[in-house]
Amino acid sequence: MARLLFLGRLEDLAGGPERALPLTAPTALADILAGLPADLAAALSGPRVRLARNGALVAPEGLVLAEGDELAFLPPVSGG
Structure with missing residues (x-):
């Protein structure tokens, strides 16, 4: 089993912070x-x-x- 972790806006796209991958x-x-x-x-493959x-x-x-x-x-991180 491997784990995929999604941070920031990618968590919203993935529907949660992580997925188990058999x-x-x-x-x-x-x-x-x-x-x-x-x-x-497509989002995970983005160049940034x-x-x-x-x-x-x-x-x-x-x-x-x-x-x-x-x-x-x-x-990508942005802020100010």
Whole structure:
């Protein structure tokens, strides 16, 4: 089982702060996104969304999740 975490406005799009993701083998990010609703997958794939795998920022290219991993989707931050 892996966990997907959604922060900020992405939590609203996902319908909650996290989802459990059953994995039987290491799975590419593209395959994970393909299993999500299209509007959520599009938002998570945005160029300004950052990813953190197990607490460390990572690039989406070539990202593979395995059993026990946690992947957080971090939206762009603004404020003032």
